[in-house]
Amino acid sequence: MTTTEPELHPDSWHLLMLLDQAPGFAAISQALIELTDEGHPIAVTTADLKYSNGLVRFQEKHPERFLQFGISEQNMVSASAGLATTGLLPYTATFASFLALLCCEQIRTDVAYCNQPVRLIGHHAGISLGFYGTSHHATEDLAIMRSMANMTVIAPSDPAQFHAAIRATVNHPGPIYFRASRGRDPIIYEHGVDFQLGRAIAHGEGSDLMLIATGSSVHPTLAAAEQLREQGISVGVLDMHTVKPLDGDAVLAAARGAGRLMTVEEHNVLGGLGGAVAEVLTEEGVATKLHRHGIKDEYSLIGPPTHLYRHYELDAAGIAQVALRFLNA
Amino acid sequence: MSAAADDGELIARIKEKALFAREETVRLTGIAKTGHYASAFSCAEILATLYYGDIMRLKPGEPQWKQRDRFLFGKGHAAIALYPFLADYGFFDKSVLDEYTRLGNPLGDHPDMRKVPGIDFSSGSLGHALSAGLGMALGGRLNKIDYNVFVLLGDGEQHEGQVWEAALSAAHHRTGNLIAIVDRNEYSLDGKVDDVIGIEPVLDKWQAFGWNTIDIDGHDVPQVLRALRDATAASDGGKPTVIVAHTVKGKGIPYMETQFGWHLGYLHPSDEKAALAHLRSNA
Ligand SMILES: Cc1ncc(C[n+]2csc(CCOP(=O)(O)OP(=O)(O)O)c2C)c(N)n1
Ligand SMILES: [Mg+2]
Numbered sequence: 167m168t169t170t171e172p173e174l175h176p177d178s179w180h181l182l183m184l185l186d187q188a189p190g191f192a193a194i195s196q197a198l199i200e201l202t203d204e205g206h207p208i209a210v211t212t213a214d215l216k217y218s219n220g221l222v223r224f225q226e227k228h229p230e231r232f233l234q235f236g237i238s239e240q241n242m243v244s245a246s247a248g249l250a251t252t253g254l255l256p257y258t259a260t261f262a263s264f265l266a267l268l269c270c271e272q273i274r275t276d277v278a279y280c281n282q283p284v285r286l287i288g289h290h291a292g293i294s295l296g297f298y299g300t301s302h303h304a305t306e307d308l309a310i311m312r313s314m315a316n317m318t319v320i321a322p323s324d325p326a327q328f329h330a331a332i333r334a335t336v337n338h339p340g341p342i343y344f345r346a347s348r349g350r351d352p353i354i355y356e357h358g359v360d361f362q363l364g365r366a367i368a369h370g371e372g373s374d375l376m377l378i379a380t381g382s383s384v385h386p387t388l389a390a391a392e393q394l395r396e397q398g399i400s401v402g403v404l405d406m407h408t409v410k411p412l413d414g415d416a417v418l419a420a421a422r423g424a425g426r427l428m429t430v431e432e433h434n435v436l437g438g439l440g441g442a443v444a445e446v447l448t449e450e451g452v453a454t455k456l457h458r459h460g461i462k463d464e465y466s467l468i469g470p471p472t473h474l475y476r477h478y479e480l481d482a483a484g485i486a487q488v489a490l491r492f493l494n495a
Numbered sequence: 496m497s498a499a500a501d502d503g504e505l506i507a508r509i510k511e512k513a514l515f516a517r518e519e520t521v522r523l524t525g526i527a528k529t530g531h532y533a534s535a536f537s538c539a540e541i542l543a544t545l546y547y548g549d550i551m552r553l554k555p556g557e558p559q560w561k562q563r564d565r566f567l568f569g570k571g572h573a574a575i576a577l578y579p580f581l582a583d584y585g586f587f588d589k590s591v592l593d594e595y596t597r598l599g600n601p602l603g604d605h606p607d608m609r610k611v612p613g614i615d616f617s618s619g620s621l622g623h624a625l626s627a628g629l630g631m632a633l634g635g636r637l638n639k640i641d642y643n644v645f646v647l648l649g650d651g652e653q654h655e656g657q658v659w660e661a662a663l664s665a666a667h668h669r670t671g672n673l674i675a676i677v678d679r680n681e682y683s684l685d686g687k688v689d690d691v692i693g694i695e696p697v698l699d700k701w702q703a704f705g706w707n708t709i710d711i712d713g714h715d716v717p718q719v720l721r722a723l724r725d726a727t728a729a730s731d732g733g734k735p736t737v738i739v740a741h742t743v744k745g746k747g748i749p750y751m752e753t754q755f756g757w758h759l760g761y762l763h764p765s766d767e768k769a770a771l772a773h774l775r776s777n778a
Contacts, residue, residue, distance in 0.1 A: 178528040181684070182756035214651060214684045214691055222685075236654035236692030237621050237683065268620060297527065297596035299603040301571070301619025468607075469598030470527075477598060 181217050188349030191220030193325035194287065197332040198257055199227045206336055207253055211246050213239045213260045219289050220349060221259055239264045243272040243286075250282035255336070261295070262288030262345060266307035277341045278314040285332075286311075289346040291321075292382060292432030293461070293478070296471035305461045308380075309437025311343040312410045318363070319410040321345035321381030324354040327407060330361035338363070345409075347382035347432070348471070354385055354405075364408045366416040372402035375489060376420035379430040380406045380439045386475070387430045389482035394489055400424075401489070409439055414446045421447060421454040428457040428492055430485055435460040457492040459485065502720065505548060509716050512543040512580070514778040517747050519579040519592070521762065521770055527596040530604070533745035533757040535576035537680035537713070538647060541740055544719045545645060546580045550727065552642065556585040558612040564642050567628045569658075570649035570678060571618030574606040586613035622655025624648065625675060629661050632670035636731055643672045643727055651683025653694045659704065666705025671733035674726045675706075678713065680744035682755050701737045713740025747774045 185191070198221075202208045211233045216222040225232035233249075235242035239260050246256040258265070265288040266273070277284045288307055295302040311319045320335070320342060322328040328346065335342055359367070366378075369388055379387035384405045394401045402424070404416055421427055427447075429440040440458030447454060459479070466474060475481040479488050516539045524530030545551050551564040558581075568574055575595070582589045587601075594600040601610035605619030616627045628646040635642050652658060665673050677697065685691050694700075698708050709725060711718040719740065726736040744758070745751030748770055751760075762770055 178761050179759055180529065180756070180761055181759040214654070216685050218684070234685065234691055236688075237651050238654045238656060238692070241656060264620065297603045299605045299607060299619055301605050301617070467599050468596065468603035469600075470596065473598040 184217055185220050185223070188220055190325045190328060190346060190349035190351050191289070192223065192349075193329040194332065194346070195220050195223035197329045198224050201333065201336055202228050202231060207255050209233060209249055209254045209256045211235055211242050211249070211256055211258045213237055213242050213264070215260055218261075219259045219287070240269050240272050243269040244276045246284045247276035247280055247282045250284050255283060255285070257285045257287060259287035259289060261302060262291035262304035262307045263302050266304055266310050266343070270310055274314050278316045281316045281340050283339060283341060285342045285344060287344045287346060290348055291345045292347060293466045293474050294348045294382065294432070294471050296474055297468040299468045300465045303466055305432070305434045305466070306437070307343070307345060308409055308431070308433050308439065309441065312437065312442065316340045317410065318342045318408070319345070320363075320408050322407050323379075323381055323384035323405050324351050326353070326355040326358050327361060330359050331407065334361040335363060345381050351382055352385050354388065361407070364411045364413055366413040367405040367407070368402060368416070369405065370402040372424045373400040374424060375399065375401045375426050375428060375493060376404060376424040377401060377428050377430060377485070377489065378404045378406050378417065378420065378439065378443055380409055382432050383430040383480065386480065386482040387485055390485035390489060393482065393486040399493065406439060409442060412442045412446060417443050417446045418450055418452060421452045426455045426457070426492065428459055428489055430480070431460045432480055433460050434463055436463055457488070459488050502717070506716050506720065509540065509543045509548050509720070510778060512547045513539040513716075514774060516542060516576040516579060517774045518771060520575050521767060521774070523575050523578070523592060523595040524761065525764065525767060526593070527604070529759065529761045530575055531572045531758060532748070532760060532762070533682075533751050533755075534570060534573040534649070534680075536746045536748070536751065537742040537744045538570070538573055538678045539576055539746070540714050540716055540719055541647065541676055541678065542576055542580065544716060544723055546584070548720050548723065550720075550723045551645065553584060558586040562640055562642055565615040565628065565631050565644045567616045567624040567644070567646045568606050568618050569621065569624035569646055569652050571605040571624075574604070577606070578602050578611070581611065581613035584613060587611065621649065621652040622657040625658055625661035625665070628673055629665045629668070629670060632665070632673040632731070633668060635672060636670070641672070641731070643674060646673070646675045648675055648677050649683070650677055650679045650681065650688050650694060650697070651691065653677065653697060654692050662701065662704040662706065665735045669732050670735050671729045672731045673735040674723075675735070675737040677737060677739045678742055679739050680742045682744045682758065684758055686755060698739050701739070705734060707734045707736040709736065709738045711738060711740050713742035714746055747777045749773060
């Protein structure tokens, strides 16, 4: 039996091969293993998805600190809040759709309101679960999490940044929502990256256009910027890994330097990164043209993930097209 | 009623359709290049008995017929085994199957009632379906339409608290026309269900929640048929019924029966033929 050749098919899944296909998830487990080895009181909780999110690697190293809740996400979230009251630092992971939506009230009331230092990791966010459909998509999680008082919201863009973000925030006193994609984001920061909470990373400056992207959208946005530069357009990119608290200074500087701003996110254009940027601009009275690119307040079609990215113009070519239309509008 | 000798033809038809569901699962997963083979295989006889054992009242070509019995797929990730039946019933064109999971096709890994005629409720998030089925059963009572509501649940799905909220409510409301079937295939995603979070004694739990309980081998077609006939003999106003069907995850392909990683997998095209041969020889 040949079993599988998923490397031939970038859209395919196989339970036991997911691990090898997801360096982003390896980085998460690695960071948690290191922090545990260094003496931090880590506890990892998950809900029957340890292969999908790769946390089985953490379990192998620290089985006693790995807590399995089965398919009972709401139970897991409230239990994680309870764990946190005892001095433990829970990292609680499941599909973003179930974490941010199914467990919304447990998160608001038990985690955010009680201000417990629970780290929520919502993986396979956006439309990255492709033809699994809307039950498994999360295009609302940034908006939901951003609207909870006490909550910090981070969407790292590559494995190194995820690793750095987990490490850099280990002593953060309140709850954090980390947003992850399929763990397959291409490498952006080959030589590692310094992570500063609430501080965007600029990739070049643009006088025509600044693109502001978060999480899984950063890599294709950087590639789109390359394509636009080849056409003589002056464009820069902000990697806005922290969606809350938003780096307002970076947004304002971008608005002053460029004629136009465009946000890019694998999320509804309402309430997420685009909404957060718009809030900063209007509050400061900055009259810049802003285009919010993302999922336009609709439920996604089903299809293989890469086909969906093309359809919704969230791949590099699509983002460049949207930017050109915006610049020419 | 029992599955008598004169059920021979019916039983043969059900077995044939169960094989058809497995074969189609292999073919369609080949199109998607990933799929829940093992989850589909464990419930093939259950689905085939519901749809071809004169259990569900359905009208071919009329997916919205008001008096129809309803089916809800709690473990919606096995919908791939049901789509071929729905096409067979003329609810949509068979050619739609050939584009399974392709961009814009209505057939995804999980069933969608707004896109797929014959799907009575959308699912994918485990734990919701029994509550939705309860609503349909109560709706039948209020609308004075006599139909049964069948809900197929995973055994891992038993972890979800909402399942037990629904179980409690259904017993309270005495929706005797609500029938839950638990596909007790022993495995969820992270391994053996009872290692992940134990659910035994699961039959006693349902009983304690006020349900009639029936325990069967979910691959033994006469047993499945008898259980579903018994369950539908109960009527609204009485206790709801749960059938705990003991099954094998991956049933029909030896290596899928023994390696739980096949919850989610992809058969290389060169292995498809051998897989189909296994299914046929085990049918
Ligand atoms: C609320 C929710 N949590 C997690 C998942 C991810 N998930 C899909 S299938 C599965 C395992 C299901 O096991 P079981 O219910 O035993 O079904 P089987 O495939 O064995 O029939 C999980 C955890 C989901 N679909 N919904
Ligand atoms: Mg199971």
